[in-house]
Amino acid sequence: TADGISKPVSTTPGSKKLFARVDEDLAPLLESKSLELPVLLKVVIGAGAAAGQCRRVLDVAARRTIVHVQEMRLDQAMLLTQGVLPLGGSHPVVVELLNYWTQTLAHPKGGIASIPEPDDIAQLAMLAAMVAPNFTNLFYVIGIRLQETRAKLTEAGRGTLAAAFPGGRGPEFPGKEKLLAILAEEGGDDASAGRCDRSRSRSRSPRG
Numbered sequence: 001t002a003d004g005i006s007k008p009v010s011t012t013p014g015s016k017k018l019f020a021r022v023d024e025d026l027a028p029l030l031e032s033k034s035l036e037l038p039v040l041l042k043v044v045i046g047a048g049a050a051a052g053q054c055r056r057v058l059d060v061a062a063r064r065t066i067v068h069v070q071e072m073r074l075d076q077a078m079l080l081t082q083g084v085l086p087l088g089g090s091h092p093v094v095v096e097l098l099n100y101w102t103q104t105l106a107h108p109k110g111g112i113a114s115i116p117e118p119d120d121i122a123q124l125a126m127l128a129a130m131v132a133p134n135f136t137n138l139f140y141v142i143g144i145r146l147q148e149t150r151a152k153l154t155e156a157g158r159g160t161l162a163a164a165f166p167g168g169r170g171p172e173f174p175g176k177e178k179l180l181a182i183l184a185e186e187g188g189d190d191a192s193a194g195r196c197d198r199s200r201s202r203s204r205s206p207r208g
Contacts, residue, residue: 030060040065041076044083051086058086062093069100074116077101081127089132098128098135105141118149119157126164133171143179150182158183 030043044065047058062084069077077100084093101124108114116124125142128135146153146161153161162183164170 030057030064035064037065037068037071037076040068041079041083044080048083048086055086058084059091059093062087062091066093066096069097074104074120077104078116078120078124081124085127085131089135094131098132098138101128102135102138102141105138105145112145112148115145115149118146118153119160121145121149122153122157122161122164126160129164129170136171136173139171139173140175143173143175146182147175147178150185153182 035043040061043061044058047054047061051058062080065080069080072080077097081097081101084091084097087094089095089098105115105121115121121142125139125146128138128142132138161179165176165180165183168180
């Protein structure tokens with residue numbers, strides 16, 4: 001542009017027409033074709049990024065993909081969750097996904113070792129807080145699992161968790177105070193161990 005600032009691709013007149021055409025032509029194709037899960041996930045992610053122009057495609061792809069959720073790896077389910085968020089917290093696919101995560105975290109098939117990494121659980125908390133802050137049961141189990149695995153939560157994960165509950169605000173649920181207490185910890189158990197080591201090192205240092 002003349003001022004040197006480029007418009008986002010999805011907001012230019014030409015791209016809007018293109019996305020509208022894609023939405024019009026691709027949605028019926030998705031409804032009629034049998035597509036493999038990896039392809040459906042790619043469509044969901046792409047349509048989710050342009051949901052303002054491709055909402056029909058996102059809706060159809062999401063409905064086609066959610067039927068495979070029990071077959072998915074956890075990372076695939078997380079990608080699906082990110083992709084469908086623009087549909088809103090009351091959309092049937094989003095509700096089904098949030099119920100899936102509640103059950104997965106509450107009753108992991110392979111025990112606690114099979115649940116997502118703490119950073120991923122923190123990301124799930126942030127995503128759910130954006131569209132479904134009243135999904136109390138999910139936040140409750142998220143809080144339990146993060147308390148159990150907080151020693152493995154990285155600084156990036158803590159930042160994600162803080163974004164889900166800025167200044168302590170955000171969704172309300174039983175045990176929220178304990179979850180927020182994790183944010184007050186300086187780096188978890190590893191940092192605590194490091195502080196102890198430094199303390200012992202100072203105590204052994206010669207004094208002048």
